[in-house]
Amino acid sequence: MVLDAVHALERVAPQPDGSTHVTVGAGIRLGALNTLLAQHGLAMRNLGDIDKQSIAGAISTGTHGTGARLGGLATQVVGARIVTATGDVVETSSTRRPELFELARLGLGSVGVLAAVTLEVVPAFRLEAREEPWALDDVLDGLDELVDGNDHFEFYWFPHTRRALTKRNNRIPDDVHQRLNPVRSFVDDELLSNGLFSLTNRVATLVPPATATINGLAARALSARRYTAPSAEVFISPRRVKFREMEYAVPRAELTGVLEEIDRWIEASGERLPFPVEVRFAAQDDLWLSTAHGRETAYVAVHQYVRLPFTRYFSAVERIVAQVEGRPHWGKIHWLDAERLGLVYPRFADAQRVRNQADPEGMFSNPYLDRVLGPVEGLERVPEAVA
Ligand SMILES: Cc1cc2nc3c(=O)[nH]c(=O)nc-3n(C[C@H](O)[C@H](O)[C@H](O)COP(=O)(O)OP(=O)(O)OC[C@H]3O[C@@H](n4cnc5c(N)ncnc54)[C@H](O)[C@@H]3O)c2cc1C
Incomplete structure (x- = not known):
């Protein structure tokens, strides 16, 4: 039952501006999501090259397609439900816990486990x-x-x-x-x-x-x-x-x-x-x-x-x-660490602060996260050798 919910379409909500907000379980694969959307006459505005990923994995790593007037998949996310380090289920969006929302929609799983994602989708084209x-x-x-x-x-x-x-x-x-x-x-x-x-x-x-x-x-x-x-x-x-x-x-x-x-x-x-x-x-x-x-x-x-x-x-x-x-790309091979990444992302310190607040015990930490975001404050770890 719980597993079904992680892959299911939960809600389709037409918006006054003509767009539609669709809430899906975060584990749904992009291929299944595209099929469900098509059944409702809807589509993602832009996609990458393959459809095997989960929506959670795709947005969390900044997956993108191509198009000079379009952003990556995470820019199509208008809400995210996460299970936090305390076990609470929290709804986030640009108006509900907006700072947490930032890392919930593109944050490598650093602030919680995504349970559901709300996407702004468009009429099928x-x-x-x-x-x-x-x-x-x-x-x-x-x-x-x-x-x-x-x-x-x-x-x-x-x-x-x-x-x-x-x-x-x-x-x-x-x-x-x-x-x-x-x-x-x-x-x-x-x-x-x-x-x-x-x-x-x-x-x-x-x-x-x-x-x-x-x-x-x-x-x-x-x-x-x-x-x-x-x-x-x-x-x-x-x-x-x-x-x-x-x-x-x-x-x-x-x-x-x-x-x-x-x-x-x-x-x-x-x-x-x-x-x-x-x-x-x-x-x-x-x-x-x-x-x-x-x-x-x-x-x-x-x-x-x-x-x-x-x-x-x-x-x-x-x-x-x-x-x-x-x-x-956060999900592909590279050798940068938090020190270098901090120089190329203007809001990097904000991301580190929100992660430290959301996960003070390092429950969601792993060697890759510790390398690219730095260890959680007060929990110094030896970064794993870069493979
Ligand atoms: C053949 C191929 C083609 C690709 N094409 C593109 C492309 O066109 N464009 C592009 O940008 N990328 C592309 N990628 C990269 C791919 O989109 C990312 O690696 C993506 O993360 C893989 O999704 P996944 O479901 O396998 O993620 P996973 O490996 O399962 O997860 C990746 C990360 O996402 C986070 N995550 C996953 N699930 C959750 C959750 N429930 N809650 C919180 N965090 C979570 C975690 O940090 C996890 O480590 C491609 C990769 C391959 C192998």
């Missing part, structure tokens, strides 16, 4: 997806137009090449339908995006010097395509190749310089990288621990195939983004 291979230099030259002129723009740059795969997703009226031919969809999603990709990563692992050629071929093999579908189907893609990932939020204006520096480092280092670099965008927001707090943001995500070493590459990228006050 369709997207037209347009995917095209471009020259990287054309993408960078036309970046502002691409980012501001589309509802959701992102691109993948293939290291060792000047090629990129661009994705432009835009809202369209409900009656426009343009389905992919199912054979084409299988070819693109499974054979090219996943199957071919798995093969290219394996070959690059066995024959590292072939990586540049393979990346060039892969970038060209991904052909242009255009289709329309309900929003969640466009946002979510299958991910069948195992990889490690580090993702940094940087000020949008610094993106081109960051990519050029990464390119220079890759070519000078001799590293062979078969996985593309993913670049996404978000509007600035005011959530204390949001990676897009107070600045128009570009996200640079570097990946490495699971069988290849990653620390040298990721550490180099971390050093490059440090020059522009990069902020790491």
